[in-house]
Amino acid sequence: MSGFLFTTRLAADASNGNARLGWFTTPHGAVETPAFMPVGTHASVRGLAMHELRDAGANMVLANAYHLYLRPGDEMVRALGGVHAFARWDGPMLTDSGGYQVFSLSRYRTVTEDGVEFRSKLDGARHHYTPERVMQIERNIGADVIMQLDELIAGGSSYDASRSAMERSLRWLERCRVEFDRLSRDGRAPVRALTVPAGAPPLATDDIARDIVAPPQALFPIVQGGTWADLRRASIDGILQAGDWVGVAVGGLSVGEAKSAMYETFEVCSPLLPADKPRYLMGVGFPDDLLEAVARGMDLFDCVAPTRMGRHGTVFTPDGKTQIQKSSNRTDRRPLTESCPCPACTQYDRAYLRHLMVTEEPLGPRLLALHNLTFLLELMRETRDALRDGRFGSWSAEWLARYRHGR
Known part of the structure; x- marks a missing residue:
């Protein structure tokens, strides 16, 4: 896993709480944290080009292994040079294993100890998703950071259901780790031969000896346990006993639980997570939630909601969310936000x-x-500046008061 390094420091001003400034280095570049990652589910943020993400301030982008496995296929991504070359993104990338999709498509799947049986929404074909298969898929896709297969359940689930999912996620983590290490040691299996049009460049998989070598990647475990403090502690304990990880993710939140319970879960997890590892909070991306999470020691974030909301007309402003289709905007010649550098505002x-x-x-x-993406990326840039200057506590309180007053 050469190429990965995380350096962090707590701000000197105690009023900043557990918020921290960090630098996470990957084989495709460094990411200064706290940072928000745009979600490019199909190796593309819907409707946006990669250069637009870079211009907006993004340094790391997320793609989804589940969706790329279904289309165009993980072996096809590998043959086309890996996800960086495929998507034309030369910076750090992360792939989620698909645990959220397994959770959200409950009608189409069955979860057992071995893995997940599901029916594709595309063509009805049946697929068998195991921890080992997920590692093979993610190593084919080739992102810098890859996630374990975990079992995600709805917010507000019972204690017994949350414990069962947490314990299964730990068992699946061990299977992911073993397969990840095997692929690092033995290499990836050769893929089937593919034809290319006359005159087209050769595929990456044509050079078999070079292609079977797995790229340098970091496997992140995922903390589960619902909003039950003892289960979160047990999950973290099991994860730390299972290996020396490059980073750790906190999952299973923003899935229907109360925000106060989500914030309390951050407070439970942060003191137990290694201070020298990046902490990735999965699926959280509203402006106030990001600042609350940063204050409680989280570093990396992603969420599809900002772009999805934007496509339906809901936009972030310093004074809260607003709906652009409101009749009051018919004659409003002001920009959405005075200070935002995005094309919509400028x-x-x-x-x-x-x-x-x-x-x-x-x-x-x-x-x-x-x-909306630019707004969150700028918010994280301002957060880092405030941490660097030792004024995060006061700045964040003022920012949140304005944002929440305007909602």
Whole structure:
């Protein structure tokens, strides 16, 4: 796993709480934390180009192994040079194993100790998803950071159900670790031969000796246990006993539980997680939740909600969320946000953005999705500046008060 290093420091000002400034180095570059990762489910953030993400301030992007396994296939991604070359993104990347998709598509799957049997929504074909198979898929895709297969259940689930899922996630983690290490040692299995059009460049898999060598990657375990403090502690204890990890993820939140319970779970987990490892909070991406999580010691974040909301006309502003289609925006020549550097704010006004949305012009959803991403990336940049200057506590309190007052 050469190429991975995390350096962090708690801010000197005690009023900053557990918030921390860090630097996470990967084979494809460094990420300064706290950081938000745009979600490119199919190796693409819907409607946006990778250069737009880079211009907006993104340094690390997430893709989803489950979806890439279904289309175009993990072996196809590997043959086309791996996910970085495939997506035209030369920075750090992370792939989620698909645990959330298994959770959200409950009608189509059956969970057993061996893994997950599910039926594809694309063509109805049956698939068998095991910890070993997930490691093979993610190592084919080739992101810098890959996630274990875990069992995610709904927020508010019973203690017994939460314990069962947490314990199964630990058992699956061990199977992931063994297969991850085997692939690092023995290499990836050769893929079937693929033909290319006449005159097209050769595929990466054509050079078998070079291709079977697994790329340097870091496997992150996932803390589970619902909102039950003792289960979260047991999950972390099991994870730390299972190996020396490059980083640790906290999952199973923002799935229906109360926000207060989510924040309390951060407070339970943070003191138990290694201080010298990045902490990835999965699936959380609303502005106030990010600042609350940073204050409680979290480092990396992702969520599809900002772009999805933007495509439907809901945008983030310093004064809370607003719906651009509101009639009051018909004659409003102000930008969405004065200080935002995105194209929606610097080149257009609210009246025109509303017009694009109500007339269903494709430019509208694109601009608003890019705005929401830029807003969160700028928020994380301002967070890092505040941590660096030792004023995170006071700055965050003021920012949250304005944002929540305007909602």
